[in-house]
Amino acid sequence: MNFYAIRAIYLFEMARTGRTLLQSVVSPVISTCLYFVVFGGAIGSRITAIDGVTYGAFIVPGLIMLSLLMQSITNASFGIYFPKFTGTIYELLSAPVSYVEIVLGYVGASATKSLILSFIILATAGLFVPLQIAHPLWMLLFLVLTAVTFSLFGFIIGLWADGFEKLQIIPLLIITPLAFLGGTFYSIEMLPPVWQTVTLFNPLVYLISGFRWSFYESSDVGVGVSLAMATLFLATCLVVVWWIFRTGYRLKT
Amino acid sequence: MQSIIAVSELSKVYASGFQALKSIDLDIRPGEIFALLGPNGAGKTTLISIICGIVNASTGGVTVAGHDIRRDYRVTRAMIGLVPQELTTDAFESVWNTVSFSRGLFGKPANPRYIEKVLKTLSLWDKKDDRIMTLSGGMKRRVLIAKALSHEPRILFLDEPTAGVDVELRQAMWEVVRSLRDSGVTIILTTHYIEEAEDMADRIGVINNGELILVEDKNELMRKLGRKQLTLQLHDPLDTIPDKLSAYGLELAAGGVELIYTYDTQGEPTGITALLGELQQAGIRFKDLNTTQRSLQEIFVSLVKKPA
Numbered sequence: 001m002n003f004y005a006i007r008a009i010y011l012f013e014m015a016r017t018g019r020t021l022l023q024s025v026v027s028p029v030i031s032t033c034l035y036f037v038v039f040g041g042a043i044g045s046r047i048t049a050i051d052g053v054t055y056g057a058f059i060v061p062g063l064i065m066l067s068l069l070m071q072s073i074t075n076a077s078f079g080i081y082f083p084k085f086t087g088t089i090y091e092l093l094s095a096p097v098s099y100v101e102i103v104l105g106y107v108g109a110s111a112t113k114s115l116i117l118s119f120i121i122l123a124t125a126g127l128f129v130p131l132q133i134a135h136p137l138w139m140l141l142f143l144v145l146t147a148v149t150f151s152l153f154g155f156i157i158g159l160w161a162d163g164f165e166k167l168q169i170i171p172l173l174i175i176t177p178l179a180f181l182g183g184t185f186y187s188i189e190m191l192p193p194v195w196q197t198v199t200l201f202n203p204l205v206y207l208i209s210g211f212r213w214s215f216y217e218s219s220d221v222g223v224g225v226s227l228a229m230a231t232l233f234l235a236t237c238l239v240v241v242w243w244i245f246r247t248g249y250r251l252k253t
Numbered sequence: 254m255q256s257i258i259a260v261s262e263l264s265k266v267y268a269s270g271f272q273a274l275k276s277i278d279l280d281i282r283p284g285e286i287f288a289l290l291g292p293n294g295a296g297k298t299t300l301i302s303i304i305c306g307i308v309n310a311s312t313g314g315v316t317v318a319g320h321d322i323r324r325d326y327r328v329t330r331a332m333i334g335l336v337p338q339e340l341t342t343d344a345f346e347s348v349w350n351t352v353s354f355s356r357g358l359f360g361k362p363a364n365p366r367y368i369e370k371v372l373k374t375l376s377l378w379d380k381k382d383d384r385i386m387t388l389s390g391g392m393k394r395r396v397l398i399a400k401a402l403s404h405e406p407r408i409l410f411l412d413e414p415t416a417g418v419d420v421e422l423r424q425a426m427w428e429v430v431r432s433l434r435d436s437g438v439t440i441i442l443t444t445h446y447i448e449e450a451e452d453m454a455d456r457i458g459v460i461n462n463g464e465l466i467l468v469e470d471k472n473e474l475m476r477k478l479g480r481k482q483l484t485l486q487l488h489d490p491l492d493t494i495p496d497k498l499s500a501y502g503l504e505l506a507a508g509g510v511e512l513i514y515t516y517d518t519q520g521e522p523t524g525i526t527a528l529l530g531e532l533q534q535a536g537i538r539f540k541d542l543n544t545t546q547r548s549l550q551e552i553f554v555s556l557v558k559k560p561a
Contacts, residue, residue, distance in 0.1 A: 008357025019345060087341030094305040095358045096330040248309060
């Protein structure tokens with residue numbers, strides 16, 4: 001195992017975050033604060049508690065998950081796309097590194113950044129609403145699983161994309177709608193029965209529900225199902241990444 | 254002598270159907286400077302890219318110091334440093350960070366003293382904290398060389414290293430290349446400046462349309478193909494060349510005051526003595542003479558212009 005290479009890639013990516021602190025950290029924190037002010041404070045005060053949890057507190061896990069998903073995808077996709085765009089990918093391809101090491105470096109850094117951001121948002125949320133975390137280890141497990149899975153997903157997007165527009169398409173046109181419709185701001189029990197069934201085809205429902213359960217012990221689907229689905233997404237992404245490197249898809253001609 | 258790089262029946266057909274390499278066989282000797290010459294699109298960069306692991310070969314194989322580049326990629330890639338043709342750099346990184354990153358990527362522990370030595374050798378030390386985007390093109394090229402040297406490679410590929418670099422910097426770069434060769438590093442370079450290959454290389458390879466059409470010791474190549482010309486400055490100008498001298502294939506130049514005889518250095522005899530004797534008999538006097546040898550550039554052009 002080339003640990004020096006993993007460390008080099010990891011630190012290089014972390015340093016990139018340091019250079020873009022406003023975009024990477026401050027911007028998502030401000031967006032989340034605005035959600036708390038608008039939905040938690042202004043509108044939320046007129047909404048009844050859900051399963052005994054105030055609306056402001058109810059949306060915290062969903063908002064963290066929303067940021068975690070978006071940042072994991074953005075960080076990882078940009079991280080691998082940029083060397084492709086500038087041409088510096090030649091160095092990565094000519095280095096004595098295995099695909100596993102490349103993925104560990106890029107996905108590890110992306111997941112780390114997303115997790116740090118999640119904790120910052122969690123701490124920020126604590127300033128607006130009273131927080132309780134019933135199962136901290138489960139919360140951590142869901143956070144790490146989601147950060148790694150969606151960083152892998154972002155990595156795949158970065159490898160697939162051949163332009164900046166494609167980098168944006170999936171986060172904006174697929175992930176954001178799925179996160180909004182996946183129970184970030186409501187319990188799916190609040191939907192008509194037909195839509196409850198339709199919603200179960202949205203994979204993000206399981207992540208948000210499981211994560212919320214770790215806070216308030218109330219969920220839309222069983223926590224075991226959520227965990228199984230999260231693991232399934234992770235496995236799917238791993239298989240796709242393995243296939244990409246095995247075939248050299250969009251990396252080697 | 255065992256080759257440091259052995260290329261065997263290497264072919265590459267891109268997805269578009271374009272065949273970039275056609276069954277290339279090539280052995281690079283340890284410690285030599287090998288110049289790979291060829292027109293644009295000849296296959297030079299494809300060949301280098303396959304050896305370095307950037308492009309997959311269609312058929313054939315490559316070994317580096319006896320190790321297969323696919324099976325033992327960790328060993329072979331750790332031995333190789335690559336300076337690419339394009340100025341591809343991490344624009345927002347500092348010189349120090351990007352060179353240190355390369356060392357780590359190639360599996361070497363941090364060694365600030367070595368990085369300092371490399372940067373000083375390449376006259377980059379005073380720029381070490383500068384962002385790469387603020388550097389000139391020539392400086393960026395040096396950064397790429399520093400990155401390639403960061404992990405102390407045994408083999409260095411220089412793909413058009415002096416493209417767009419001014420004369421002074423170019424000479425400084427070749428000094429670095431010479432000192433690297435003196436330290437035992439094998440160097441494979443491609444260049445459009447053929448006079449540089451003539452000046453620097455131990456051996457020359459010429460590639461055209463994906464085929465390696467010639468690999469030769471440079472001095473041997475110059476001896477074999479470097480025809481010479483004898484130019485005689487005539488005392489009195491000639492209007493025509495006398496019929497008696499027609500067998501020599503002479504040319505008149507400079508308004509008839511120069512008589513040019515092209516001869517083969519391999520020829521036995523070269524014909525010079527006989528020509529001078531016949532000139533004396535014909536009463537053609539000359540006041541000066543000089544010889545010039547065909548340059549590598551002329552040899553190169555004549556090779557690649559041959560019909561395939």
